[in-house]
Amino acid sequence: VIGCAGGGSNFAGLAFPFVADKINGAKIDIIPVEPTSCPSMTKAPFVYDHGDLAKLTPLLAMHSLGHDFVPPPIHAGGLRYHGMAPLVSQAIVEGLLAPQAVHQLECYGAAVQFAQTEGIIVAPETSHAVAVVIQEAKKAKEEGKEKVILFNLSGHGLMDLRGFELYFQGKLQDYALPEAEIQAALERIKHHPKPQMLVSGRSY
Numbered sequence: 001v002i003g004c005a006g007g008g009s010n011f012a013g014l015a016f017p018f019v020a021d022k023i024n025g026a027k028i029d030i031i032p033v034e035p036t037s038c039p040s041m042t043k044a045p046f047v048y049d050h051g052d053l054a055k056l057t058p059l060l061a062m063h064s065l066g067h068d069f070v071p072p073p074i075h076a077g078g079l080r081y082h083g084m085a086p087l088v089s090q091a092i093v094e095g096l097l098a099p100q101a102v103h104q105l106e107c108y109g110a111a112v113q114f115a116q117t118e119g120i121i122v123a124p125e126t127s128h129a130v131a132v133v134i135q136e137a138k139k140a141k142e143e144g145k146e147k148v149i150l151f152n153l154s155g156h157g158l159m160d161l162r163g164f165e166l167y168f169q170g171k172l173q174d175y176a177l178p179e180a181e182i183q184a185a186l187e188r189i190k191h192h193p194k195p196q197m198l199v200s201g202r203s204y
Contacts, residue, residue: 003152004128005032006078008085014152019096032099033128036176038071040084041099043182048192049083061195062089066185072175074104075163076124102131103174108167110134123155124163
């Protein structure tokens with residue numbers, strides 16, 4: 001089960017029924033996918049933070065790069081959020097989800113391949129899910145295993161053709177957020193209380 005995840009809503013809508021199945025013993029891999037330029041799930045800690053820059057929300061237990069973190073201007077604008085929804089974050093802590101981060105060029109390449117084979121131009125956000133779908137399909141082929149892969153085609157890319165134009169012109173670049181920038185962003189929320197880790201009903 002694969003979906004792109006910025007704040008977590010479209011991913012949770014697809015994945016959470018399967019999370020319940022996994023809790024009850026089903027053998028399912030559930031993968032939220034994010035950009036390497038805004039790696040809240042794959043590199044950010046599980047902390048208390050605000051859900052918005054203005055700090056109007058209460059403190060939430062979430063994976064966060066810091067509420068005032070400003071990610072670089074990649075074309076997948078919907079995935080440029082500093083944190084991840086508390087329920088998705090908790091599911092990661094519980095080991096129910098296995099998040100992945102993907103580079104921008106791989107995502108656009110996957111979107112082009114998908115358009116050529118399926119006739120659908122997906123949004124840059126959705127291309128992150130498509131990239132991991134292709135990874136998993138190739139892995140299954142190499143292993144000689146038959147797998148069912150479900151993913152969320154969360155949006156079309158007809159309003160994002162400028163990004164595809166830049167991709168074909170070779171003007172897009174990959175960008176992995178440097179560790180130093182992550183630490184600088186987290187320094188500004190170091191005074192926030194630390195969440196208690198609840199895993200399988202036990203506190204840590």
